[in-house]
Amino acid sequence: MKPLQIGDLKIKLPVIQGGMGVAISLSGLASAVANEGGVGVISAVAIGMTEPNYEKNFREANKSALRREIRKAKSLTDGVLGVNIMLAVTDYEDMLRIALEEKIDIAFIGAGLFLRIPSSIPDSLLENSKTKFVPKVSSAKAARLIFQYWANKYNSIPDAVVVEGPQAGGHLGFKKNDLENPKYQLPNLITETVAEMVPFEQQFGIEIPVIAAGGIYYGDDIHRIMQLGAKAVKIGTRFVTTHECDAAIEFKESYLASKKEDLTIIDSPVGLPGRVVLNDFVKRIQNGYTKPVKCPWKCLKTCNFREVKYCIAEALFNSARGNMAEGFAFAGTNAYLASKIESVKEIFDNLILEYNSVKNHPVKYKMAI
Numbered sequence: 196m197k198p199l200q201i202g203d204l205k206i207k208l209p210v211i212q213g214g215m216g217v218a219i220s221l222s223g224l225a226s227a228v229a230n231e232g233g234v235g236v237i238s239a240v241a242i243g244m245t246e247p248n249y250e251k252n253f254r255e256a257n258k259s260a261l262r263r264e265i266r267k268a269k270s271l272t273d274g275v276l277g278v279n280i281m282l283a284v285t286d287y288e289d290m291l292r293i294a295l296e297e298k299i300d301i302a303f304i305g306a307g308l309f310l311r312i313p314s315s316i317p318d319s320l321l322e323n324s325k326t327k328f329v330p331k332v333s334s335a336k337a338a339r340l341i342f343q344y345w346a347n348k349y350n351s352i353p354d355a356v357v358v359e360g361p362q363a364g365g366h367l368g369f370k371k372n373d374l375e376n377p378k379y380q381l382p383n384l385i386t387e388t389v390a391e392m393v394p395f396e397q398q399f400g401i402e403i404p405v406i407a408a409g410g411i412y413y414g415d416d417i418h419r420i421m422q423l424g425a426k427a428v429k430i431g432t433r434f435v436t437t438h439e440c441d442a443a444i445e446f447k448e449s450y451l452a453s454k455k456e457d458l459t460i461i462d463s464p465v466g467l468p469g470r471v472v473l474n475d476f477v478k479r480i481q482n483g484y485t486k487p488v489k490c491p492w493k494c495l496k497t498c499n500f501r502e503v504k505y506c507i508a509e510a511l512f513n514s515a516r517g518n519m520a521e522g523f524a525f526a527g528t529n530a531y532l533a534s535k536i537e538s539v540k541e542i543f544d545n546l547i548l549e550y551n552s553v554k555n556h557p558v559k560y561k562m563a564i
Protein backbone atom coordinates (compact mmCIF):
# COMPACT_ATOMS: atom_id res chain seq x y z
CA MET A 196 0.00 0.00 0.00
CA LYS A 197 1.27 3.42 -0.89
CA PRO A 198 1.49 6.09 1.82
CA LEU A 199 -1.19 8.77 1.84
CA GLN A 200 -0.05 12.33 1.33
CA ILE A 201 -2.38 15.13 2.43
CA GLY A 202 -0.54 18.35 1.64
CA ASP A 203 2.64 18.25 3.74
CA LEU A 204 1.29 15.48 5.97
CA LYS A 205 2.60 12.01 5.16
CA ILE A 206 0.68 9.00 6.46
CA LYS A 207 2.52 5.70 6.30
CA LEU A 208 -0.51 3.58 5.44
CA PRO A 209 -3.62 4.84 3.61
CA VAL A 210 -6.01 3.55 6.28
CA ILE A 211 -8.05 5.98 8.35
CA GLN A 212 -10.08 4.70 11.26
CA GLY A 213 -13.55 6.25 11.16
CA GLY A 214 -14.53 8.42 14.11
CA MET A 215 -17.20 6.50 16.03
CA GLY A 216 -19.53 8.00 18.59
CA VAL A 217 -20.72 8.05 21.21
CA ALA A 218 -17.46 7.10 22.97
CA ILE A 219 -16.60 4.18 20.66
CA SER A 220 -13.40 5.71 19.26
CA LEU A 221 -11.54 7.63 21.93
CA SER A 222 -7.82 7.82 22.67
CA GLY A 223 -7.45 4.03 23.07
CA LEU A 224 -8.46 3.01 19.56
CA ALA A 225 -7.17 6.17 17.90
CA SER A 226 -3.66 5.85 19.35
CA ALA A 227 -3.48 2.13 18.49
CA VAL A 228 -4.37 2.83 14.85
CA ALA A 229 -1.92 5.73 14.67
CA ASN A 230 0.82 3.47 16.10
CA GLU A 231 0.30 1.06 13.19
CA GLY A 232 0.84 3.85 10.65
CA GLY A 233 -2.81 4.72 9.88
CA VAL A 234 -4.82 7.71 11.05
CA GLY A 235 -6.49 7.27 14.45
CA VAL A 236 -9.65 9.33 14.86
CA ILE A 237 -11.38 10.44 18.05
CA SER A 238 -15.12 11.01 17.76
CA ALA A 239 -16.15 14.31 19.33
CA VAL A 240 -19.91 13.80 19.34
CA ALA A 241 -21.31 13.88 22.90
CA ILE A 242 -17.84 12.93 24.16
CA GLY A 243 -18.64 14.81 27.39
CA MET A 244 -20.87 11.90 28.45
CA THR A 245 -17.63 10.24 29.55
CA GLU A 246 -17.15 12.98 32.18
CA PRO A 247 -18.65 12.67 35.67
CA ASN A 248 -21.71 14.93 36.16
CA TYR A 249 -21.88 15.78 32.47
CA GLU A 250 -25.59 16.62 32.89
CA LYS A 251 -24.69 19.73 34.88
CA ASN A 252 -22.84 21.40 32.03
CA PHE A 253 -22.83 19.30 28.91
CA ARG A 254 -21.05 21.87 26.79
CA GLU A 255 -18.14 22.26 29.19
CA ALA A 256 -17.99 18.47 29.65
CA ASN A 257 -17.69 18.03 25.87
CA LYS A 258 -14.86 20.53 25.72
CA SER A 259 -12.87 19.08 28.59
CA ALA A 260 -13.40 15.48 27.44
CA LEU A 261 -12.26 16.22 23.89
CA ARG A 262 -9.17 18.03 25.16
CA ARG A 263 -8.42 15.18 27.54
CA GLU A 264 -8.78 12.47 24.86
CA ILE A 265 -6.60 14.32 22.33
CA ARG A 266 -3.88 14.83 24.93
CA LYS A 267 -4.11 11.22 26.07
CA ALA A 268 -3.91 9.93 22.49
CA LYS A 269 -0.88 12.16 21.83
CA SER A 270 0.81 10.76 24.93
CA LEU A 271 0.36 7.24 23.52
CA THR A 272 1.51 7.78 19.94
CA ASP A 273 3.68 9.87 17.68
CA GLY A 274 1.48 8.85 14.76
CA VAL A 275 -1.18 10.81 12.90
CA LEU A 276 -4.38 11.69 14.77
CA GLY A 277 -7.70 13.14 13.71
CA VAL A 278 -10.95 14.28 15.27
CA ASN A 279 -14.37 13.62 13.77
CA ILE A 280 -16.74 16.54 14.25
CA MET A 281 -20.36 16.65 13.14
CA LEU A 282 -21.81 19.89 11.80
CA ALA A 283 -25.19 18.72 13.08
CA VAL A 284 -24.24 19.18 16.74
CA THR A 285 -24.96 22.45 18.51
CA ASP A 286 -21.42 22.79 19.90
CA TYR A 287 -19.67 22.04 16.62
CA GLU A 288 -17.72 25.32 16.77
CA ASP A 289 -16.44 24.56 20.30
CA MET A 290 -15.29 21.13 19.18
CA LEU A 291 -13.44 22.49 16.16
CA ARG A 292 -11.81 25.17 18.25
CA ILE A 293 -10.54 22.65 20.83
CA ALA A 294 -9.22 20.41 18.04
CA LEU A 295 -7.30 23.37 16.56
CA GLU A 296 -6.03 24.52 19.94
CA GLU A 297 -4.73 21.00 20.55
CA LYS A 298 -3.09 21.01 17.10
CA ILE A 299 -4.83 17.91 15.82
CA ASP A 300 -3.40 16.69 12.50
CA ILE A 301 -6.73 16.29 10.69
CA ALA A 302 -10.27 17.58 11.34
CA PHE A 303 -12.87 15.40 9.62
CA ILE A 304 -16.12 17.35 9.30
CA GLY A 305 -19.34 15.55 8.41
CA ALA A 306 -23.13 15.49 8.89
CA GLY A 307 -23.68 18.62 6.81
CA LEU A 308 -21.95 20.68 4.13
CA PHE A 309 -18.67 22.08 5.41
CA LEU A 310 -18.85 25.42 3.61
CA ARG A 311 -16.83 27.59 5.93
CA ILE A 312 -14.52 27.71 8.88
CA PRO A 313 -16.72 29.36 11.53
CA SER A 314 -16.00 33.05 12.15
CA SER A 315 -15.81 32.28 15.89
CA ILE A 316 -12.46 30.54 15.25
CA PRO A 317 -9.83 33.24 15.84
CA ASP A 318 -7.40 33.98 13.00
CA SER A 319 -4.54 33.39 15.43
CA LEU A 320 -5.56 29.72 15.59
CA LEU A 321 -5.56 29.37 11.83
CA GLU A 322 -2.48 31.42 10.88
CA ASN A 323 0.22 28.87 11.56
CA SER A 324 -2.09 25.90 11.80
CA LYS A 325 -1.02 22.63 10.19
CA THR A 326 -4.42 21.01 10.78
CA LYS A 327 -5.90 19.57 7.60
CA PHE A 328 -9.61 20.05 6.89
CA VAL A 329 -11.37 17.07 5.37
CA PRO A 330 -15.13 17.16 4.73
CA LYS A 331 -17.17 13.95 4.61
CA VAL A 332 -19.87 13.73 1.91
CA SER A 333 -22.21 11.13 0.43
CA SER A 334 -22.16 12.30 -3.18
CA ALA A 335 -19.87 13.78 -5.81
CA LYS A 336 -22.29 16.70 -6.08
CA ALA A 337 -21.87 17.57 -2.40
CA ALA A 338 -18.09 17.41 -2.81
CA ARG A 339 -18.26 19.75 -5.81
CA LEU A 340 -20.50 22.21 -3.95
CA ILE A 341 -18.12 22.41 -1.01
CA PHE A 342 -14.97 22.78 -3.13
CA GLN A 343 -16.66 25.30 -5.45
CA TYR A 344 -17.84 27.38 -2.51
CA TRP A 345 -14.38 27.44 -0.91
CA ALA A 346 -12.69 28.20 -4.22
CA ASN A 347 -15.02 31.14 -4.98
CA LYS A 348 -15.19 32.53 -1.48
CA TYR A 349 -11.69 31.93 -0.05
CA ASN A 350 -9.54 31.09 -3.05
CA SER A 351 -8.53 27.90 -1.26
CA ILE A 352 -9.98 24.41 -0.91
CA PRO A 353 -10.20 21.66 1.74
CA ASP A 354 -7.20 19.29 1.93
CA ALA A 355 -8.97 16.05 0.99
CA VAL A 356 -12.48 14.61 0.89
CA VAL A 357 -14.10 11.50 2.39
CA VAL A 358 -16.90 9.94 0.37
CA GLU A 359 -19.08 7.61 2.40
CA GLY A 360 -21.35 5.10 0.66
CA PRO A 361 -24.56 3.49 1.92
CA GLN A 362 -22.96 0.38 3.47
CA ALA A 363 -21.42 2.34 6.35
CA GLY A 364 -22.30 2.12 10.02
CA GLY A 365 -24.02 4.93 11.87
CA HIS A 366 -26.06 7.72 10.33
CA LEU A 367 -26.25 7.58 6.55
CA GLY A 368 -26.45 10.50 4.13
CA PHE A 369 -29.00 8.77 1.88
CA LYS A 370 -32.75 8.34 1.74
CA LYS A 371 -33.80 4.95 3.02
CA ASN A 372 -35.10 3.95 -0.42
CA ASP A 373 -31.79 4.79 -2.07
CA LEU A 374 -29.57 2.61 0.11
CA GLU A 375 -29.67 -0.37 -2.26
CA ASN A 376 -29.78 1.66 -5.47
CA PRO A 377 -26.77 0.64 -7.63
CA LYS A 378 -26.33 4.29 -8.64
CA TYR A 379 -25.35 5.22 -5.06
CA GLN A 380 -22.94 2.39 -4.32
CA LEU A 381 -19.43 3.32 -3.24
CA PRO A 382 -17.53 2.44 -6.44
CA ASN A 383 -19.78 4.82 -8.43
CA LEU A 384 -19.49 7.57 -5.83
CA ILE A 385 -15.70 7.30 -5.89
CA THR A 386 -15.44 7.35 -9.68
CA GLU A 387 -17.68 10.41 -9.85
CA THR A 388 -15.95 12.29 -7.03
CA VAL A 389 -12.47 11.63 -8.42
CA ALA A 390 -13.65 13.17 -11.71
CA GLU A 391 -15.22 16.16 -9.93
CA MET A 392 -11.94 16.93 -8.15
CA VAL A 393 -9.86 17.18 -11.35
CA PRO A 394 -10.73 20.82 -12.19
CA PHE A 395 -9.93 21.88 -8.61
CA GLU A 396 -6.63 20.00 -8.71
CA GLN A 397 -5.78 21.86 -11.91
CA GLN A 398 -6.91 25.25 -10.60
CA PHE A 399 -4.93 24.96 -7.35
CA GLY A 400 -2.05 22.80 -8.62
CA ILE A 401 -2.39 20.26 -5.80
CA GLU A 402 -3.56 16.70 -5.45
CA ILE A 403 -6.86 16.27 -3.61
CA PRO A 404 -6.98 12.78 -2.09
CA VAL A 405 -10.40 11.13 -2.32
CA ILE A 406 -10.93 8.80 0.64
CA ALA A 407 -13.45 5.95 0.40
CA ALA A 408 -15.66 4.88 3.33
CA GLY A 409 -18.55 2.51 3.90
CA GLY A 410 -18.30 -1.24 3.47
CA ILE A 411 -14.52 -1.48 3.24
CA TYR A 412 -13.52 -4.51 5.30
CA TYR A 413 -10.79 -6.59 3.68
CA GLY A 414 -7.52 -5.54 2.11
CA ASP A 415 -9.08 -6.64 -1.18
CA ASP A 416 -11.69 -3.93 -0.83
CA ILE A 417 -8.92 -1.38 -0.35
CA HIS A 418 -7.17 -2.60 -3.47
CA ARG A 419 -10.34 -2.56 -5.53
CA ILE A 420 -11.49 0.90 -4.50
CA MET A 421 -8.00 2.31 -5.10
CA GLN A 422 -8.16 1.08 -8.69
CA LEU A 423 -11.01 3.57 -9.08
CA GLY A 424 -8.88 6.46 -7.90
CA ALA A 425 -9.37 6.50 -4.12
CA LYS A 426 -6.11 7.36 -2.36
CA ALA A 427 -7.12 5.97 1.04
CA VAL A 428 -9.93 4.27 2.90
CA LYS A 429 -11.78 5.09 6.08
CA ILE A 430 -12.85 2.03 8.06
CA GLY A 431 -15.13 1.97 11.10
CA THR A 432 -16.85 -1.38 11.54
CA ARG A 433 -13.76 -3.57 11.30
CA PHE A 434 -12.02 -1.65 14.11
CA VAL A 435 -14.89 -2.13 16.58
CA THR A 436 -14.01 -5.75 17.32
CA THR A 437 -10.56 -4.93 18.62
CA HIS A 438 -9.14 -5.05 22.13
CA GLU A 439 -8.24 -1.40 21.82
CA CYS A 440 -11.69 -0.13 20.75
CA ASP A 441 -13.01 2.06 23.58
CA ALA A 442 -16.48 0.44 23.68
CA ALA A 443 -17.55 -2.09 26.31
CA ILE A 444 -17.12 -5.79 25.53
CA GLU A 445 -20.94 -6.20 25.26
CA PHE A 446 -20.95 -3.74 22.34
CA LYS A 447 -18.21 -5.69 20.55
CA GLU A 448 -19.94 -9.01 21.32
CA SER A 449 -23.10 -7.74 19.64
CA TYR A 450 -21.04 -7.62 16.43
CA LEU A 451 -19.64 -11.11 16.96
CA ALA A 452 -23.12 -12.54 17.56
CA SER A 453 -24.73 -10.74 14.61
CA LYS A 454 -25.85 -12.34 11.40
CA LYS A 455 -26.02 -10.61 8.03
CA GLU A 456 -29.78 -10.11 8.36
CA ASP A 457 -29.37 -8.45 11.78
CA LEU A 458 -27.77 -5.37 10.23
CA THR A 459 -30.84 -3.24 9.98
CA ILE A 460 -31.92 0.32 9.28
CA ILE A 461 -33.63 2.55 11.83
CA ASP A 462 -35.17 6.00 11.45
CA SER A 463 -32.97 7.93 13.81
CA PRO A 464 -34.42 10.86 15.79
CA VAL A 465 -31.79 12.92 13.95
CA GLY A 466 -33.95 12.60 10.84
CA LEU A 467 -31.60 10.27 8.95
CA PRO A 468 -31.53 6.53 8.45
CA GLY A 469 -28.98 4.76 10.64
CA ARG A 470 -27.59 1.24 10.42
CA VAL A 471 -27.56 -0.77 13.65
CA VAL A 472 -27.36 -4.32 14.96
CA LEU A 473 -30.93 -5.44 15.59
CA ASN A 474 -31.63 -6.09 19.28
CA ASP A 475 -34.55 -5.98 21.70
CA PHE A 476 -34.25 -2.24 22.25
CA VAL A 477 -34.48 -1.61 18.50
CA LYS A 478 -37.45 -3.99 18.23
CA ARG A 479 -39.22 -2.20 21.09
CA ILE A 480 -38.70 1.18 19.40
CA GLN A 481 -39.90 -0.21 16.09
CA ASN A 482 -43.00 -1.47 17.88
CA GLY A 483 -43.85 1.98 19.16
CA TYR A 484 -42.11 2.01 22.56
CA THR A 485 -41.07 5.48 23.64
CA LYS A 486 -38.63 6.44 26.35
CA PRO A 487 -39.34 9.89 27.73
CA VAL A 488 -36.57 12.35 26.90
CA LYS A 489 -35.22 14.78 29.44
CA CYS A 490 -32.98 17.03 27.42
CA PRO A 491 -31.11 19.66 29.36
CA TRP A 492 -28.62 20.41 26.60
CA LYS A 493 -30.06 19.86 23.09
CA CYS A 494 -26.95 18.41 21.52
CA LEU A 495 -28.29 17.99 17.97
CA LYS A 496 -29.45 20.90 15.86
CA THR A 497 -32.05 18.75 14.07
CA CYS A 498 -33.44 16.87 17.08
CA ASN A 499 -36.86 17.97 18.30
CA PHE A 500 -36.50 16.54 21.79
CA ARG A 501 -40.14 17.19 22.66
CA GLU A 502 -41.27 14.81 19.92
CA VAL A 503 -38.57 12.13 19.58
CA LYS A 504 -39.25 8.62 20.85
CA TYR A 505 -35.96 8.36 22.72
CA CYS A 506 -32.66 10.19 23.13
CA ILE A 507 -30.19 8.91 20.55
CA ALA A 508 -27.14 10.21 22.45
CA GLU A 509 -28.25 8.37 25.57
CA ALA A 510 -29.04 5.16 23.64
CA LEU A 511 -25.61 5.25 21.99
CA PHE A 512 -23.78 6.00 25.20
CA ASN A 513 -25.66 3.23 27.05
CA SER A 514 -24.51 0.71 24.46
CA ALA A 515 -20.95 2.06 24.47
CA ARG A 516 -20.93 1.34 28.21
CA GLY A 517 -22.36 -2.17 27.69
CA ASN A 518 -26.01 -1.54 28.58
CA MET A 519 -27.44 -3.05 25.41
CA ALA A 520 -30.90 -3.34 26.98
CA GLU A 521 -31.18 0.45 26.80
CA GLY A 522 -29.39 1.13 23.56
CA PHE A 523 -28.03 -0.27 20.30
CA ALA A 524 -24.79 -0.58 18.38
CA PHE A 525 -24.30 1.35 15.19
CA ALA A 526 -22.67 -0.97 12.64
CA GLY A 527 -21.88 -1.25 8.93
CA THR A 528 -23.24 -3.98 6.65
CA ASN A 529 -20.10 -6.07 7.26
CA ALA A 530 -20.27 -6.21 11.07
CA TYR A 531 -21.37 -9.86 10.91
CA LEU A 532 -18.02 -10.84 9.32
CA ALA A 533 -16.14 -10.52 12.64
CA SER A 534 -15.63 -13.80 14.46
CA LYS A 535 -13.24 -12.79 17.23
CA ILE A 536 -11.78 -9.84 19.05
CA GLU A 537 -8.38 -8.99 17.59
CA SER A 538 -5.66 -6.45 18.15
CA VAL A 539 -5.41 -3.42 15.91
CA LYS A 540 -1.99 -4.73 14.85
CA GLU A 541 -3.52 -8.03 13.69
CA ILE A 542 -6.05 -6.13 11.62
CA PHE A 543 -3.35 -4.05 9.96
CA ASP A 544 -1.24 -7.17 9.29
CA ASN A 545 -4.26 -8.83 7.66
CA LEU A 546 -5.23 -5.77 5.64
CA ILE A 547 -1.70 -5.60 4.21
CA LEU A 548 -1.62 -9.32 3.50
CA GLU A 549 -5.01 -9.28 1.80
CA TYR A 550 -4.11 -6.16 -0.17
CA ASN A 551 -0.81 -7.62 -1.38
CA SER A 552 -2.18 -11.04 -2.22
CA VAL A 553 -5.03 -9.67 -4.27
CA LYS A 554 -2.50 -7.87 -6.40
CA ASN A 555 -1.18 -11.24 -7.54
CA HIS A 556 -4.37 -13.28 -7.20
CA PRO A 557 -7.22 -10.99 -8.11
CA VAL A 558 -10.02 -13.43 -7.21
CA LYS A 559 -8.56 -15.06 -4.13
CA TYR A 560 -10.36 -13.07 -1.46
CA LYS A 561 -13.95 -12.29 -0.76
CA MET A 562 -14.98 -8.78 -1.67
CA ALA A 563 -16.92 -7.03 1.05
CA ILE A 564 -17.99 -4.19 -1.23
Ligand SMILES: Cc1cc2nc3c(=O)[nH]c(=O)nc-3n(C[C@H](O)[C@H](O)[C@H](O)COP(=O)(O)O)c2cc1C
Nearest residue numbers: 213214215216363364365409410430431432525527
Ligand atom coordinates in the same frame (compact mmCIF):
# COMPACT_ATOMS: atom_id res chain seq x y z
C1 LIG B 1 -20.22 2.32 15.78
C2 LIG B 1 -20.12 3.42 14.76
C3 LIG B 1 -20.27 4.74 15.17
C4 LIG B 1 -20.12 5.78 14.25
N1 LIG B 1 -20.24 7.08 14.69
C5 LIG B 1 -20.04 8.11 13.83
C6 LIG B 1 -20.12 9.45 14.28
O1 LIG B 1 -20.37 9.72 15.46
N2 LIG B 1 -19.92 10.45 13.38
C7 LIG B 1 -19.65 10.18 12.06
O2 LIG B 1 -19.49 11.13 11.29
N3 LIG B 1 -19.55 8.91 11.61
C8 LIG B 1 -19.73 7.88 12.46
N4 LIG B 1 -19.60 6.59 12.01
C9 LIG B 1 -19.12 6.34 10.62
C10 LIG B 1 -17.61 6.06 10.59
O3 LIG B 1 -16.87 7.21 10.93
C11 LIG B 1 -17.12 5.57 9.22
O4 LIG B 1 -17.26 6.59 8.27
C12 LIG B 1 -17.89 4.34 8.78
O5 LIG B 1 -17.92 3.45 9.86
C13 LIG B 1 -17.25 3.67 7.57
O6 LIG B 1 -17.98 2.55 7.17
P1 LIG B 1 -17.73 1.06 7.74
O7 LIG B 1 -18.32 1.02 9.10
O8 LIG B 1 -18.48 0.18 6.77
O9 LIG B 1 -16.27 0.80 7.74
C14 LIG B 1 -19.80 5.51 12.89
C15 LIG B 1 -19.67 4.18 12.50
C16 LIG B 1 -19.81 3.14 13.41
C17 LIG B 1 -19.64 1.72 12.95
